[in-house]
Amino acid sequence: MTGVGPELAALAGLLADETRAAMCLALLDKRAWTAGELAQLCGVARSTASEHISKLVAGKLLDERRQGRHRYVRLADDDVARLIETMSAHVRPAPVSGLRQHRASAALARGRTCYDHLAGRLGVAITDAMSARGLLRRDTGFALTGAGLDWFAVLEISLPSKEKRPLVRSCLDWTERRDHLAGPAAAHLCRAVLERGWAVRIGSQRAVRVTPLGLDELHRHLGVEPAEL
Amino acid sequence: MTGVGPELAALAGLLADETRAAMCLALLDKRAWTAGELAQLCGVARSTASEHISKLVAGKLLDERRQGRHRYVRLADDDVARLIETMSAHVRPAPVSGLRQHRASAALARGRTCYDHLAGRLGVAITDAMSARGLLRRDTGFALTGAGLDWFAVLEISLPSKEKRPLVRSCLDWTERRDHLAGPAAAHLCRAVLERGWAVRIGSQRAVRVTPLGLDELHRHLGVEPAEL
DNA sequence: CCGTACGTTCGGCGGCCACCGAACCGTTTC
DNA sequence: GAAACGGTTCGGTGGCCGCCGAACGTACGG
Numbered sequence: 211m212t213g214v215g216p217e218l219a220a221l222a223g224l225l226a227d228e229t230r231a232a233m234c235l236a237l238l239d240k241r242a243w244t245a246g247e248l249a250q251l252c253g254v255a256r257s258t259a260s261e262h263i264s265k266l267v268a269g270k271l272l273d274e275r276r277q278g279r280h281r282y283v284r285l286a287d288d289d290v291a292r293l294i295e296t297m298s299a300h301v302r303p304a305p306v307s308g309l310r311q312h313r314a315s316a317a318l319a320r321g322r323t324c325y326d327h328l329a330g331r332l333g334v335a336i337t338d339a340m341s342a343r344g345l346l347r348r349d350t351g352f353a354l355t356g357a358g359l360d361w362f363a364v365l366e367i368s369l370p371s372k373e374k375r376p377l378v379r380s381c382l383d384w385t386e387r388r389d390h391l392a393g394p395a396a397a398h399l400c401r402a403v404l405e406r407g408w409a410v411r412i413g414s415q416r417a418v419r420v421t422p423l424g425l426d427e428l429h430r431h432l433g434v435e436p437a438e439l
Numbered sequence: 440m441t442g443v444g445p446e447l448a449a450l451a452g453l454l455a456d457e458t459r460a461a462m463c464l465a466l467l468d469k470r471a472w473t474a475g476e477l478a479q480l481c482g483v484a485r486s487t488a489s490e491h492i493s494k495l496v497a498g499k500l501l502d503e504r505r506q507g508r509h510r511y512v513r514l515a516d517d518d519v520a521r522l523i524e525t526m527s528a529h530v531r532p533a534p535v536s537g538l539r540q541h542r543a544s545a546a547l548a549r550g551r552t553c554y555d556h557l558a559g560r561l562g563v564a565i566t567d568a569m570s571a572r573g574l575l576r577r578d579t580g581f582a583l584t585g586a587g588l589d590w591f592a593v594l595e596i597s598l599p600s601k602e603k604r605p606l607v608r609s610c611l612d613w614t615e616r617r618d619h620l621a622g623p624a625a626a627h628l629c630r631a632v633l634e635r636g637w638a639v640r641i642g643s644q645r646a647v648r649v650t651p652l653g654l655d656e657l658h659r660h661l662g663v664e665p666a667e668l
Numbered sequence: 669c670c671g672t673a674c675g676t677t678c679g680g681c682g683g684c685c686a687c688c689g690a691a692c693c694g695t696t697t698c
Numbered sequence: 699g700a701a702a703c704g705g706t707t708c709g710g711t712g713g714c715c716g717c718c719g720a721a722c723g724t725a726c727g728g
Contacts, residue, residue: 225451351582
């Protein structure tokens with residue numbers, strides 16, 4: 211009522227187009243894409259993509275970096291990523307048709323990155339296991355316990371100490387429709403998991419697959435049953 | 440990438456219109472409005488409002504209840520309220536012009552309800568005070584402490600014990616741009632504050648004003664300085 | 669320096685959609 | 699039963715916007 215209405219509508223309007231929505235979803239992989247890549251992905255002419263990108267940049271949803279004849283673009287910041295995530299979670303995904311798409315979506319449901327943390331069944335399983343082991347409290351709120359802090363220390367995953375934002379927050383998943391671990395601690399965990407080869411990225415997308423080593427380590431350190439993944 | 444794109448765009452499209460956005464913001468007061476009230480508030484013909492409402496209902500953002508010749512409508516559930524809140528927080532509010540609007544927005548900034556909990560400077564002040572007193576942890580996450588649970592007990596504010604969702608979560612405020620307390624516990628707190636006359640609703644809007652009694656009690660139980668409000 | 673590749677600008681087209689007023693329907697009131 | 703009221707449906711209209719292809723500007727590479 212203070213003039214938020216028009217601003218809210220303008221923000222929503224940026225995402226109200228299928229092409230722009232697809233661009234933002236693609237950018238959830240936290241990488242910087244070129245305008246041409248996005249055009250091809252969305253199946254529109256380069257000129258059309260250019261216009262869409264300009265709107266998203268003007269609306270502060272995207273950040274651009276010109277480099278030579280390329281225009282690299284990525285999500286403006288974590289807040290934007292959270293916004294896209296949140297809105298996606300409010301959506302019942304349309305049923306998929308076609309074998310190829312089915313394969314891809316099954317892989318995404320199994321495990322993927324959600325901007326900077328792990329999501330899908332993998333993300334949920336890790337979160338549930340941490341709850342069960344008393345590393346994470348979800349009754350009085352959503353926070354790491356003392357044991358949880360120790361767990362990170364034992365695994366030698368450093369946590370930002372001088373961070374103003376809470377170490378963890380919850381993020382609702384659009385495939386599982388369950389809360390899973392997000393926030394700075396989850397981002398560090400995700401990096402460690404990928405760096406140590408517990409999981410690897412597959413395809414050019416956000417999908418990840420747990421390696422045999424990962425299955426073993428996740429079982430050992432969290433009690434995650436391989437069957438859950 | 441699984442067909443979320445079009446769904447996301449459709450959801451955003453519902454909020455991408457100024458009139459529909461204004462309706463949703465008005466409904467953040469958790470009350471049920473009639474179609475005519477919304478039409479008048481938004482300054483459109485009743486026929487236009489009717490069409491907008493039908494779209495919002497079809498999109499599951501609103502719930503309707505026909506009663507006699509009236510069509511009462513309200514936000515579908517807590518999740519929708521959270522979505523509207525979240526998106527509003529991503530918006531830089533437009534500068535307000537005009538004395539009347541300025542008064543109204545100043546009142547909203549001072550204190551208001553945000554669906555089911557307190558927001559504005561009042562909500563932020565309470566949250567900060569709870570942090571300072573060790574009732575709420577915000578470093579390892581966002582959760583009530585044991586002392587926090589006791590505090591609710593001492594004040595005889597009952598908390599849902601068999602709730603699956605965390606008792607508290609954080610909610611970003613669009614006037615203060617600060618996190619404040621939300622979730623079931625915050626909802627009960629808000630109800631208690633209003634029932635006990637610590638604050639009263641003013642106008643027909645979501646704005647609330649702290650009473651002298653409330654200033655006293657908030658100082659006594661939380662150490663909130665009256666000057667902060 | 670010329671060909672190629674990436675991106676932008678522009679004109680034009682087509683479709684969608686918010687809006688209104690008028691006619692209509694069901695409910696409430698007198 | 700008539701009048702008033704809340705809400706809906708239906709044409710019609712105007713404007714906005716996503717899309718494309720063509721032309722242009724600009725970087726890279728031989």
